Amino acid sequence: MPMFFKPAELQSREVKPFEGFPFGLSEGSLSGIIATDELAETAFLYHLVANALKDGPVYHIGPGTAFSVKLLKRLTEDVSNLYAGNVYSVDELLTALGIVEDGSLVVVSLFPTLLNRSAEGIVEIRRVVDKKGLILVLSHTTIELNELDLPGEFRRFYELPEVFEVLAVLRTSSYRGHYRLNMTVLKAPPEYLSAVGDHSVSIDSMIKPLL
Template identity: 65%
Template sequence: MAMFFKPAELQPREVKPLDAFPVALPAGSVSGIVFADQLAEEVFVHHLIASALKDGPVYHIGPGALSVRVLEELSESVSNLYAGNAYTVEELMEALRLVEDASLVIVRRFPLLLNVSAENVVELKRTADEKGLFLVLCHPSLELNELDLPGEFGKLFLLPELFDLLAVLRTSSYRGHHRMNITVLRAPAEYVASVGDHSVPIDSLARPFLHRG
């Protein structure tokens, strides 16, 4: 079947990684997130998982490390958390067929998966839509060209126009205080006003990663 219709939801479920994050992720969405440093990646991923765990299952697909110890500090329970690794886009597509509908799925280092093509990106978008997923494709970039972010997203995600959210996250610190600096290039319709640059304090959010015993 080439196309399908379904009733439009007036109040679709949303997930926010941080209270001060300028955009919420709607159900059925695909997000492309690029991290310019590791602290930005860990804060975003772990707090997004903690935020979503209370509402249902969360799937973390590596390769990429995840600290269950930190998540136990951030969440009442991690019993809804499932983790696994995918190294090819075929393995990722198979995993997405197994996840529960309306769940959060975080895929780390997506551009490094073998055999990724534009056709795969279309299928990922279709799967997220049909299953009502919160699908977040992430990648840490140590050589990000800040002067051509649209070009960077094109290289990393192939069809960035299909994504509901495109954002770059970086952290900065000054005299012991940390901030997350966010550039939103594309946002869901209700959050178009959030396209642009934002900076939010993350001292308490970063603490579990900076003060380990």
């Protein structure tokens, strides 16, 4: 049943992987992230989780993907709010999302490898995000990316990119021991419209503990 509601005036929870990242992720948001290398994925994922753990539970879900608590403890000592689980289909993901705590951060790794992906499934995921006020990040790491057709790549991986608040591609580059996180943001929340475009951020201090 469709519903109308008055937008809340209170500031909702927002998380960023690190200071200087071009946008934040708020409650009730759905993000699609593509990383083109493992270092970009690790830097984004572990710093995002470490920052979010300060304010509530964080869930990492994926099809058999391991999340290293040992690596996470290099960024934060208290990992008691971290929960991890495996899902292998969109139906299993929807069941998992139904039992996570409202308003929490949920990261799904390797989302395009889940079985039974469809536009209808994405709409159901969107429905749960709205109902529970989740901060949901669907991520994927691939070395096969058509950089000349990024909108087409997001449609290939995420079926219905129109219902996402955030669409971004992450890459790392290094030169003489210095690292940068390079980003192409195709879609950002309304309050971060200036983030749409290309960015390059120094991440030396963030990469050091991970290496």
